[in-house]
Amino acid sequence: MIGDNVALDRISIEFGNFQAASDVSVDIRPGEFFSFLGPSGCGKTTILRTISGFQEPTRGTVEIGGRPMKGISPNKRPTALIFQNLALFPLMPVWENIAFGLRVRGMGKTERRARAERLLDIVEMSGTGDKMVSQLSGGQRQRIAIARALAVEPKVMLLDEPLSALDLKLRQHMRAELRAIQERTGVTFIYITHDQGEALAMSDRIGVMSRGRLQQVDSPEAIYNRPVNAFVASFVGENTILDGRIAAEDGKFVRFDTTAGTFLALPGPELQEGAFSRLFVRPEHVRVGGEAASNSVSAAIAKIVFEGNLITVVGRTSHGTDLTAQFTNNSTSIRPKVGDHLNFSFDPADAQVLASEPVRTKEVA
Amino acid sequence: MANIVKRYGIGLTTVFVALAAFWMLALVWIPYSIMIEQSFRLYLPFSELNGPRDVYTLANYASLFDSIAARNVLGINVPIPVYIFLLTVLYSCLVTVLCFAFAYPMAWLLAKRVSVGAVPLIIMLLIIPMFVSELLRTYAWYIILAFQGPLNAALGLFGIGKIRWLTGYNGVIIGMVYTYILFMFFPIYNSLTSLDTNQIEAAQDLGAKWWDVHRLVAIPHAKSGISSGCTIVFMFSVGSVLVPTMLGSPSSRWFTEVILRTMFESQDWNTASAYAFLILLVCLVFVSLVMRLFRVNLTDVAK
Ligand SMILES: Nc1ncnc2c1ncn2[C@@H]1O[C@H](COP(=O)(O)OP(=O)(O)OP(=O)(O)O)[C@@H](O)[C@H]1O
Numbered sequence: 001m002i003g004d005n006v007a008l009d010r011i012s013i014e015f016g017n018f019q020a021a022s023d024v025s026v027d028i029r030p031g032e033f034f035s036f037l038g039p040s041g042c043g044k045t046t047i048l049r050t051i052s053g054f055q056e057p058t059r060g061t062v063e064i065g066g067r068p069m070k071g072i073s074p075n076k077r078p079t080a081l082i083f084q085n086l087a088l089f090p091l092m093p094v095w096e097n098i099a100f101g102l103r104v105r106g107m108g109k110t111e112r113r114a115r116a117e118r119l120l121d122i123v124e125m126s127g128t129g130d131k132m133v134s135q136l137s138g139g140q141r142q143r144i145a146i147a148r149a150l151a152v153e154p155k156v157m158l159l160d161e162p163l164s165a166l167d168l169k170l171r172q173h174m175r176a177e178l179r180a181i182q183e184r185t186g187v188t189f190i191y192i193t194h195d196q197g198e199a200l201a202m203s204d205r206i207g208v209m210s211r212g213r214l215q216q217v218d219s220p221e222a223i224y225n226r227p228v229n230a231f232v233a234s235f236v237g238e239n240t241i242l243d244g245r246i247a248a249e250d251g252k253f254v255r256f257d258t259t260a261g262t263f264l265a266l267p268g269p270e271l272q273e274g275a276f277s278r279l280f281v282r283p284e285h286v287r288v289g290g291e292a293a294s295n296s297v298s299a300a301i302a303k304i305v306f307e308g309n310l311i312t313v314v315g316r317t318s319h320g321t322d323l324t325a326q327f328t329n330n331s332t333s334i335r336p337k338v339g340d341h342l343n344f345s346f347d348p349a350d351a352q353v354l355a356s357e358p359v360r361t362k363e364v365a
Numbered sequence: 366m367a368n369i370v371k372r373y374g375i376g377l378t379t380v381f382v383a384l385a386a387f388w389m390l391a392l393v394w395i396p397y398s399i400m401i402e403q404s405f406r407l408y409l410p411f412s413e414l415n416g417p418r419d420v421y422t423l424a425n426y427a428s429l430f431d432s433i434a435a436r437n438v439l440g441i442n443v444p445i446p447v448y449i450f451l452l453t454v455l456y457s458c459l460v461t462v463l464c465f466a467f468a469y470p471m472a473w474l475l476a477k478r479v480s481v482g483a484v485p486l487i488i489m490l491l492i493i494p495m496f497v498s499e500l501l502r503t504y505a506w507y508i509i510l511a512f513q514g515p516l517n518a519a520l521g522l523f524g525i526g527k528i529r530w531l532t533g534y535n536g537v538i539i540g541m542v543y544t545y546i547l548f549m550f551f552p553i554y555n556s557l558t559s560l561d562t563n564q565i566e567a568a569q570d571l572g573a574k575w576w577d578v579h580r581l582v583a584i585p586h587a588k589s590g591i592s593s594g595c596t597i598v599f600m601f602s603v604g605s606v607l608v609p610t611m612l613g614s615p616s617s618r619w620f621t622e623v624i625l626r627t628m629f630e631s632q633d634w635n636t637a638s639a640y641a642f643l644i645l646l647v648c649l650v651f652v653s654l655v656m657r658l659f660r661v662n663l664t665d666v667a668k
Pocket residue numbers: 015018020038039040041042043044045046047194
């Protein structure tokens with residue numbers, strides 16, 4: 001088995017006059033683990049239904065393995081969809097669930113059963129073939145759903161938040177499992193999630209979506225370290241966000257004026273002249289303590305959160321701006337106390353000025 | 366039980382239980398027991414009651430076979446009452462199958478295809494004809510199906526010659542399908558609405574054609590609705606009096622008509638009881654067959 005590529009070309013999907021997806025273009029490579037990441041209601045499921053054929057795009061085209069999919073019904077596409085609620089068949093025993101796709105292809109019973117047993121091995125569930133779905137735990141059902149989808153030897157697996165119903169431990173375990181199955185089978189996985197940790201940990205590439213638009217398609221590292229705009233930066237990971245405006249360019253950096261002072265930072269890719277912008281810096285890139293220098297500001301420690309391996313401190317400047325810093329807990333790390341005045345600083349290469357939508361009043365205050 | 370007492374108090378619980386017991390006992394078990402007991406005793410003049418001839422016997426049941434007239438079916442001479450009995454069961458099965466054939470697609474469309482907003486209106490349109498009494502509705506079909514009636518007139522417009530609808534069992538079957546179809550429709554509709562649309566799509570996604578979706582997913586899911594629909598329609602059909610009387614032709618006889626004749630023309634309530642008990646038996650056999658066929662239990666059918 002080896003996966004197919006999936007090419008979405010300027011897909012728009014409208015429900016009445018509601019735009020669920022606008023101008024989505026992405027080329028997903030064969031055998032890739034690709035995630036769509038975005039908040040609830042941003043159109044992730046809609047995109048997946050378009051790839052699997054349950055939803056015709058209003059505009060744009062879907063190609064799978066170089067073949068245009070227009071007019072091809074879901075049962076003829078080389079895709080297998082794993083539903084948000086799994087949608088296993090409750091009236092069939094586990095092995096018949098797995099062999100369903102083979103049954104409707106006319107395969108005989110003994111062969112079906114043999115295949116189902118082999119797939120049960122792959123998902124490490126051998127011996128459960130005769131159980132009913134209702135007798136399985138959440139994680140086990142998950143695996144059966146995967147086995148059922150793999151049974152039809154799809155070129156592309158589509159997974160709609162399949163882990164969202166599981167508890168944290170099991171979720172982490174299943175992430176690794178899914179990734180392993182994907183690598184073993186070589187099938188293209190298109191994975192949907194609103195959990196950034198999940199997307200970062202599993203994917204070859206991530207497409208971040210907001211309100212029906214694809215904001216950025218990149219490797220997990222690039223998404224985290226080089227977000228193209230404010231939405232991506234704030235949806236993936238934590239940030240200290242400073243409002244202000246660009247004062248001048250300074251080599252490869254820009255000078256960014258804020259109420260708390262002027263900072264040097266990298267300009268983001270989507271910056272436009274005169275457009276609203278904000279400075280983003282990750283907590284782990286902010287240092288606490290040390291001498292006042294460039295890119296530093298004095299702040300009073302307002303809050304300290306001890307998380308075991310990490311310590312998070314929030315400092316408030318005299319202008320009321322909050323800065324968050326995070327550092328690992330070891331014998332040399334500093335131990336500030338609430339009320340201490342310390343310098344918060346960051347490297348200009350670790351901060352970015354990004355295009356943003358105008359701030360809501362609450363955030364200005 | 367303790368739960369109910371806790372919830373409603375001892376007084377109200379007693380009333381509930383007493384009412385239920387009264388219903389079961391006075392309105393179901395006692396009349397049926399009397400009927401069954403009567404069916405094993407002969408129809409005797411008042412003076413001979415409790416006399417030497419008043420013994421338990423199967424004579425009433427046997428009388429089904431000692432009719433003078435007989436009918437040749439596949440080389441076997443079948444007495445007329447038995448023949449009518451068998452035809453009644455056979456045509457009731459046919460009515461049940463036809464009701465299913467019409468009701469299932471309708472229920473499917475309404476449960477899974479029609480937009481949710483339109484459903485209440487459609488259901489109203491289905492129910493409103495039921496506000497009219499069964500007698501009038503049946504009579505309406507008598508007019509529609511008449512030789513000079515509107516159906517033949519309409520068919521005439523398409524150049525189709527007049528058809529004699531009300532011969533044999535045609536009228537009876539059409540009338541019964543029309544009268545009882547909703548009893549098939551609603552249980553199936555109810556069980557189909559609870560079918561997760563994702564399951565249908567999962568089946569399609571795995572390569573199922575439309576009939577696979579019905580055969581392997583939808584019908585198994587709706588089996589409790591289908592079995593209760595079949596049971597109700599069959600029981601109503603076997604026991605129907607009005608439709609066969611009004612839409613029957615000289616060559617169509619329904620077993621209930623035989624019972625009525627025995628009861629009110631011959632005044633032989635004992636034999637009539639025996640025949641009525643046979644209908645009850647047929648219904649029980651039918652229910653158990655349906656339960657076998659759909660692998661459901663009694664509570665599913667009762668739903
Ligand atoms: N059939 C439909 N008719 C009208 N609007 C729809 C339909 N399906 C989805 N929508 C709308 O499209 C938007 C995107 O829905 P979608 O299900 O794709 O979101 P999602 O990103 O999968 O969200 P979630 O993470 O909550 O599952 C939503 O605002 C939803 O209300």
